[in-house]
Amino acid sequence: MTETAFLETKSGRKLAYHRIEGVGPCIVFLGGLKSDMMGTKAVFLEDWARRNGRAFLRFDYSGHGESSGDFTDGCIGDWAEDTAEVVAALTEGPILPVGSSMGGWQALLLARSQPERLAGLVTIAAAPDFTEDGYWAGFTPAQRARIEAGQTVELPSDYMEPYKVTPRMITDGRNQLVLRSPLHLPFPTRFLQGTADTAVSVATATRLLEHATGPDMRLLLVKDADHRFSDGPCLDLIVQAIHEVLASNV
Template structure:
């Protein structure tokens, strides 16, 4: 199915160029819904009904479904008539709970719940940073539901890798104190507090130590100037994934968040190309 890429992308980029705070009230086309789950926090999400394959956006660590990439994807999916869902992990954004009480395993369960209960048919998972790690875990657990994967600054195994890279003395201090002040430029404190329990639990979900058995198309976009998650992590993912249809796209001036208008334009183009490919094959 052929599309006028340029027209779609021009419309999309014009919308993305509007400052987030000024556009928030205008661009929210969907309303927040809450999924009540037995013995689990209510999950906040926004859903757009449409054609298959659908698109599901997985935010990064300590992020939420209201970011520029998540909102831009909703506009894009609406323009194509494809279904789209974005959501907040347990303890994040508008979902119930406190973030400190959750971990990689809990957020993986959130993604699987979305796939099992909130969407229908095959899905393209778009994972940003930690969301890229979670999309791999979800694809391993629900291969029959995954049409394709798109990773943006994929942070596979990131917290575990960063912790193991610390000097022995520092690791001992962290273990004695019970938590690690993980440095970041993305909040006022300059760090995220990660418990030792969080780090140990995360080790159970590492994916880069062995082949990743999946056959769907995979696209990995990473910025060479990403100072949070090195671009070579996406190269490692590409090496491990067994799919024959995998591309790594490196942006020379790309930063971690990949939220500049040209970054978003590339993300949209990549997903549009995948939808075209999948629907043509179907």
């Protein structure tokens, strides 16, 4: 395993990352909310990339893993800035983002802002616009009142400790929405989604597929796969999706 290195951003955030050199396009793994670059999918893909001589990058957003900052101070826009700076500083030429859950939203934001950099895109249980369509839409009147009063709301999670949703997470999220305006993905795109996912619904995956436009876009539904999408067969499907995208760039 590579040693952890750090990148200091323009805003003074210190972002932890692991990078291996190899043939491009560089595969950039974008983790989920409150996840880190030591997760099963990130480490598995780095091992696969090393064995196959592929360039690969994984990192922690600010407030996540080994990077600086507190999670509750961050928001979707901050992590989009982190992603853009990491890509600019640590990669050259075409990239292939692989975004998991919230990382899928980050990958879509990157695709919208820098489509010329992307050789393709793979998402795993992508969660675009979840601060609005998941959090805010599901809040009770009392929870909405707390946010509007500048207070934090705690939500249970099936996968970790409760999420603390801050007012900034909600208000900033509204500036990052990708399902309310045109979203063109002019490169091979593969969306992966488990039917037993209790964090991101199949309906979200199909909504993304129907909303986005592009010449080569596919959604793969995996029966009984959960949000982690990290067992052996699911990991193999991620690699298969990467192979499909890379093959179209030959």
